[in-house]
Amino acid sequence: QVQLVESGGGVVQPGRSLRLSCAASGFTFSSYAIHWVRQAPGKGLEWVAVMSYDGTNKFYADSVRGRFTISRDNSKNTLYLQMNSLRAEDTAVYFCAKDTARYSGCFDYWGQGTLVTVSS
Amino acid sequence: DIQMTQSPSSLSASVGDRVTITCRASQGINDDLAWFQQKPGKAPKSLIYAASSLQSGVPSKFSGSGSGTDFTLTINSLQPEDFATYYCQQYNRYPLTFGGGTKVEIK
Numbered sequence: 051q052v053q054l055v056e057s058g059g060g061v062v063q064p065g066r067s068l069r070l071s072c073a074a075s076g077f078t079f080s081s082y083a084i085h086w087v088r089q090a091p092g093k094g095l096e097w098v099a100v101m102s103y104d105g106t107n108k109f110y111a112d113s114v115r116g117r118f119t120i121s122r123d124n125s126k127n128t129l130y131l132q133m134n135s136l137r138a139e140d141t142a143v144y145f146c147a148k149d150t151a152r153y154s155g156c157f158d159y160w161g162q163g164t165l166v167t168v169s170s
Numbered sequence: 171d172i173q174m175t176q177s178p179s180s181l182s183a184s185v186g187d188r189v190t191i192t193c194r195a196s197q198g199i200n201d202d203l204a205w206f207q208q209k210p211g212k213a214p215k216s217l218i219y220a221a222s223s224l225q226s227g228v229p230s231k232f233s234g235s236g237s238g239t240d241f242t243l244t245i246n247s248l249q250p251e252d253f254a255t256y257y258c259q260q261y262n263r264y265p266l267t268f269g270g271g272t273k274v275e276i277k
Contacts, residue, residue, distance in 0.1 A: 085266075095206075157216055
């Protein structure tokens with residue numbers, strides 16, 4: 051069965067960096083785009099970034115462009131999110147979600163999420 | 171960016187009721203719309219894509235309709251496990267955007 055497992059969350063000071071990972075199994079990872087979506091405490095869902103199946107296309111939300119970098123290693127079935135210059139407003143649960151195609155934007159499976167807390 | 175507006179933001183319903191949630195896009199998105207269910211402390215679950223197609227394993231009590239700018243999610247015969255927050259999301263163009271959510275509570 052399809053599984054997405056996020057890791058790397060934690061407490062970090064403003065201005066510092068953190069790298070999240072999303073380990074995938076149960077499907078051909080190299081054939082699908084994968085997204086990051088976040089949810090601030092008590093708030094709704096916010097799309098963050100996507101990388102296409104082969105890594106050639108990536109898109110970001112305005113709120114993270116220039117600070118966050120999405121990448122993937124298809125040999126390890128893993129997606130990453132490098133988060134730099136973190137701000138208090140980046141505090142959220144970060145989910146990875148599998149696209150139904152190359153980067154249609156339509157999700158079918160989600161991971162359980164990893165919590166990032168930006169606080170001094 | 172395409173704005174997604176859900177209504178109502180919350181509703182109270184009884185077991186066995188039929189519930190309808192609406193979602194409006196700020197511009198036409200064809201049928202590039204999905205619905206998700208989220209329970210407290212859990213990941214969202216994909217319910218519907220292409221406005222009206224059920225994801226694999228989702229019971230037929232859930233149905234979606236609409237095209238262009240106006241969409242609805244209907245839940246028939248509400249059961250205790252259906253009390254959750256529901257989100258719509260457009261994938262017509264990037265950046266992807268979600269509605270603000272509708273919390274379905276027990277009356």
